Amino acid sequence: MTYQRKSEIRIVNGEAFVISDPVGNIYQDDNSNNFGFFFRDTRFLSRFVLKVDDQDLSILSAKEVDYFWSTHYATLPFESIFEGHPITIIRKRAVSDGVREEIIIHNYKTEPLDLTLSIELDADFIDVIELERAQNPEGKCDIEINSEENQHIFVYKVNGILRKSIIQCESGAEIENKKINFKINIPEKDEWKTCLTIHPVWEDRVKEPKFSCDDLDKNQPAINEPLQAWLNQVPRLTGYCSILSETYKHSLMDLAALRFYVGTEDDPIFAGGMPWYMALFGRDSLIAAYQCCFIAPDIASTTLSILAKYQGKEYNDFKDEEPGKILHELRFGEKTLLGEKPYSPYFGTADSSQLFLILLHEVFKWTGNKELVNELKEPALKALDWIDNYGDMDGDGYIEYKMRSKAGLTNHCWKDSGTSMIFSDARLAEPPIATVEFQGYVYDAKIRLAELAEEVWDDPALAEKLRSQAKELKQRFNKDFWIDERGGYFALGLDKNKEKIDSMASNMGHLLWSGIVDDDKAGIIVKQLMSNHLYSGWGIRTLSMQDRGYNPIEYHNGTVWPHDNSLIVEGFIKYGYRDEANQVIVNLLEASRYFDNRFPEVFAGYQRSVVDFPVPYPTSSIPQAWAAGASILFLRLILGLEPDREKETIKINPHLPAVIEDIRVGNIRLFNKNFSIFAGKDRSEVRLSDG
Numbered sequence: 001m002t003y004q005r006k007s008e009i010r011i012v013n014g015e016a017f018v019i020s021d022p023v024g025n026i027y028q029d030d031n032s033n034n035f036g037f038f039f040r041d042t043r044f045l046s047r048f049v050l051k052v053d054d055q056d057l058s059i060l061s062a063k064e065v066d067y068f069w070s071t072h073y074a075t076l077p078f079e080s081i082f083e084g085h086p087i088t089i090i091r092k093r094a095v096s097d098g099v100r101e102e103i104i105i106h107n108y109k110t111e112p113l114d115l116t117l118s119i120e121l122d123a124d125f126i127d128v129i130e131l132e133r134a135q136n137p138e139g140k141c142d143i144e145i146n147s148e149e150n151q152h153i154f155v156y157k158v159n160g161i162l163r164k165s166i167i168q169c170e171s172g173a174e175i176e177n178k179k180i181n182f183k184i185n186i187p188e189k190d191e192w193k194t195c196l197t198i199h200p201v202w203e204d205r206v207k208e209p210k211f212s213c214d215d216l217d218k219n220q221p222a223i224n225e226p227l228q229a230w231l232n233q234v235p236r237l238t239g240y241c242s243i244l245s246e247t248y249k250h251s252l253m254d255l256a257a258l259r260f261y262v263g264t265e266d267d268p269i270f271a272g273g274m275p276w277y278m279a280l281f282g283r284d285s286l287i288a289a290y291q292c293c294f295i296a297p298d299i300a301s302t303t304l305s306i307l308a309k310y311q312g313k314e315y316n317d318f319k320d321e322e323p324g325k326i327l328h329e330l331r332f333g334e335k336t337l338l339g340e341k342p343y344s345p346y347f348g349t350a351d352s353s354q355l356f357l358i359l360l361h362e363v364f365k366w367t368g369n370k371e372l373v374n375e376l377k378e379p380a381l382k383a384l385d386w387i388d389n390y391g392d393m394d395g396d397g398y399i400e401y402k403m404r405s406k407a408g409l410t411n412h413c414w415k416d417s418g419t420s421m422i423f424s425d426a427r428l429a430e431p432p433i434a435t436v437e438f439q440g441y442v443y444d445a446k447i448r449l450a451e452l453a454e455e456v457w458d459d460p461a462l463a464e465k466l467r468s469q470a471k472e473l474k475q476r477f478n479k480d481f482w483i484d485e486r487g488g489y490f491a492l493g494l495d496k497n498k499e500k501i502d503s504m505a506s507n508m509g510h511l512l513w514s515g516i517v518d519d520d521k522a523g524i525i526v527k528q529l530m531s532n533h534l535y536s537g538w539g540i541r542t543l544s545m546q547d548r549g550y551n552p553i554e555y556h557n558g559t560v561w562p563h564d565n566s567l568i569v570e571g572f573i574k575y576g577y578r579d580e581a582n583q584v585i586v587n588l589l590e591a592s593r594y595f596d597n598r599f600p601e602v603f604a605g606y607q608r609s610v611v612d613f614p615v616p617y618p619t620s621s622i623p624q625a626w627a628a629g630a631s632i633l634f635l636r637l638i639l640g641l642e643p644d645r646e647k648e649t650i651k652i653n654p655h656l657p658a659v660i661e662d663i664r665v666g667n668i669r670l671f672n673k674n675f676s677i678f679a680g681k682d683r684s685e686v687r688l689s690d691g
Contacts, residue, residue, distance in 0.1 A: 311326060
């Protein structure tokens with residue numbers, strides 16, 4: 001197994017994150033356009049380059065110690081392979097609401113050393129949305145130097161928007177335009193150190209990093225308190241299951257990194273992913289919360305409550321908004337605040353409303369929280385009304401979408417790139433488009449909502465109506481979307497003329513997850529998804545190799561997405577195909593080993609028999625919430641965990657892959673109890689425990 005040295009280091013904590021090169025430097029060129037210190041969808045620093053005696057540093061090693069903390073070891077360039085430089089530069093960096101960085105220089109010479117440490121600075125305050133779309137316009141700002149306070153300040157003020165970056169130095173710094181210098185004398189065999197702080201200023205509010213340089217220098221316990229609190233809350237996985245436990249451990253770290261607070265909310269949710277999706281999303285946040293519901297039901301509950309607050313209220317073309325619709329994306333960058341972009345919030349999705357209802361039921365299933373279900377009754381019924389009256393644009397009984405916003409997304413499904421909705425001959429489908437998985441989500445949402453209507457809202461008439469609608473939808477859907485050719489499969493969708501979009505895609509696997517597939521078709525779908533043209537050997541591709549539009553490195557037309565596979569795997573299990581489910585799980589876990597035991601957002605779909613390692617996708621987000629959530633869901637599915645609300649316990653029905661000897665899970669906190677679980681080849685048990 002081979003690993004490549006990282007070309008960039010990413011640390012993140014809530015709305016703040018830093019992307020740098022391994023040395024720790026931030027700059028802009030063709031290969032590092034996304035480097036920077038970011039806060040609330042804005043790049044507050046675009047250049048932060050450390051040099052010694054005007055020389056670039058040479059990397060020795062760099063590590064993301066934890067998701068919010070990195071350490072960088074560097075020196076000056078070697079003169080020969082036999083003669084190293086006598087100094088080592090260490091940078092310890094932590095990000096929270098701002099950045100704290102300690103710089104240490106060791107002198108290993110037997111005589112004093114005089115050096116000049118310089119830090120080159122710049123800020124552009126670019127909206128992250130522009131960077132996501134590969135745009136990099138010139139940012140303009142004023143510069144203030146406060147020598148008394150040892151501060152270099154970038155000031156950006158446009159159309160009433162005020163942003164500042166304050167770089168705070170310790171005494172001894174010489175501050176000039178876009179540069180900080182330190183004249184240093186280091187005694188023999190000694191060291192020199194200093195501390196820098198980067199404060200983002202948001203509308204006159206100066207943000208203070210939570211960690212001090214003293215915390216970094218001495219590795220104080222305080223620096224790990226937020227992470228430790230999260231790890232104390234979630235289940236602990238042990239046993240002879242290293243193929244799962246390593247990825248599970250790293251997924252917990254990724255999910256911890258992506259927790260953030262929306263506005264003035266007191267409780268966190270999961271952001272979509274880093275670097276482009278550090279924001280509240282509808283689909284992404286809902287699916288990640290679903291995957292993690294049994295380990296973090298509080299985050300799932302908060303996700304529902306916050307999305308309900310931003311639920312659509314009017315018919316707004318610019319924002320693709322309709323009454324009752326659940327948002328796609330909420331942003332706070334300049335372009336959004338000025339009204340140039342529609343993300344305040346933007347509603348360009350046609351599945352978040354169904355997923356909202358699915359997650360509401362899932363939270364109730366795992367917690368029995370009737371209070372939450374009652375609190376969200378009105379938003380739930382509004383989402384249901386959107387499904388029946390707005391989502392179905394032409395009254396044919398299926399959810400469709402068509403972009404109305406000139407600044408919005410072309411496609412409103414999870415495959416939201418512009419080229420994802422294609423026929424088998426690679427023709428683009430024309431909207432309105434009824435994507436196949438939408439209909440499955442509607443079926444599942446109505447079945448689940450019927451249970452809530454019956455058990456919580458005491459409304460048997462609504463329950464009966466919803467079940468009847470779901471039954472009728474299932475019967476009609478299995479006829480209208482089915483294609484007999486190529487061995488049988490479900491179309492990707494229906495286009496504006498109700499022509500079946502006949503490409504063979506992973507979307508049909510979501511139908512198994514929803515339960516809308518007739519039993520006599522389920523085995524056919526499983527066989528198709530596990531065939532060589534859709535199965536890469538590492539996971540299920542987004543598009544079949546037999547389709548003309550297939551490309552193993554196109555975002556949605558041939559790649560492998562862990563979250564996509566995780567929902568499909570649950571669908572396999574629902575229809576009784578647990579061996580096939582285990583194969584997908586094991587192969588994806590094997591792939592994660594090539595990504596530091598983490599799941600990236602997406603990786604290339606090359607055939608494993610041809611390329612014996614998974615190929616990274618160039619712009620894949622990592623960490624990403626629903627990718628990290630995949631391993632959490634895999635754990636639940638392997639164990640066959642289901643809640644028993646009546647008895648307030650957990651049921652277990654394990655089906656372990658051959659590569660897993662046994663699994664032990666402790667600290668499962670549900671129903672105000674603490675459970676531990678054991679599953680081996682020949683026995684399993686659930687116990688109450690003390691913690």
